[in-house]
């Protein structure tokens with residue numbers, strides 16, 4: 001592992017966040033538009049259910065795959081909402097979606113296997129591929145950011161394709177046609193698909209499709225999801241994966257000998273999140289939509305090019321040299337954004353997260369105007 005870890009580069013965001021902290025310490029009015037984390041408090045009824053679980057003594061070890069009620073609720077949810085024919089045996093509850101990705105890659109990849117990542121992509125996919133001793137193969141999207149020539153990059157060593165819809169960092173919600181193409185390639189070449197759907201609830205335009213619901217895909221797809229974004233539960237560390245029983249068994253082997261299981265009372269909170277009133281999700285999505293509209297209208301007024309976000313809470317904005325822009329914008333206007341190089345080869349871009357307050361979004365636009373003038 002030590003040799004493998006040398007391949008994982010320090011994140012391009014580290015310098016920006018260190019500088020942002022330094023400037024804030026000096027009393028500068030820093031706005032952080034780099035975090036991938038909703039700014040809302042976890043809804044009260046979810047918090048209360050965790051407290052109740054603790055008070056009822058639900059603080060002992062749980063089954064390593066998760067409490068049966070939650071496995072059942074997740075299976076029911078993905079059948080109903082996503083058309084994925086999962087039974088509770090096809091579910092594992094994980095410590096965040098991120099740990100589900102780690103488990104899936106550790107369970108399925110062998111040395112030398114190639115994993116297709118769509119450029120730009122969230123940083124942790126590459127790190128997880130490398131930790132599993134496999135090789136990331138980056139495939140750039142076309143100009144629409146809704147399609148990519150994956151077929152040109154498949155070799156006998158290809159083992160998995162990673163898809164993330166709605167997408168971080170572009171905000172694209174992949175059309176059904178693209179996902180169908182991925183599914184056909186996976187079936188033709190006998191590949192796994194890891195489908196990260198953590199932003200599925202945060203959609204403004206278009207429709208979310210789960211690739212595991214497509215014909216012939218259930219057995220070869222690992223669907224990753226969680227509670228961080230939809231229910232503003234980032235710090236709780238709760239996610240889940242859906243896959244064939246065999247894959248879940250292997251993922252559970254690793255989970256049971258590493259973290260055992262996600263925290264007991266957090267699982268009860270997750271159960272409440274899934275089973276309880278969903279209006280909290282709608283309210284958060286509406287707030288994100290207002291901020292998105294503010295940002296894209298503002299960027300249009302300024303004549304800035306960007307990928308139109310249809311989901312998630314990011315705008316991928318074209319600014320020339322993204323790394324230089326991120327540093328100068330922070331030093332001069334005290335706004336932290338993430339350079340495009342953090343997500344692959346799109347170095348002319350930066351990712352702006354609007355998981356901040358509406359006030360910050362307005363302030364961001366006025367500082368951006370000042371920066372450009």
Ligand SMILES: Cc1ncc(COP(=O)(O)O)c(C=O)c1O
Nearest residue numbers: 036096097098122168226228239
């Ligand atoms: C695409 C994507 N997947 C997964 C995660 C991590 O989610 P979790 O907090 O459930 O580990 C993030 C967080 O930024 C993300 O952007």
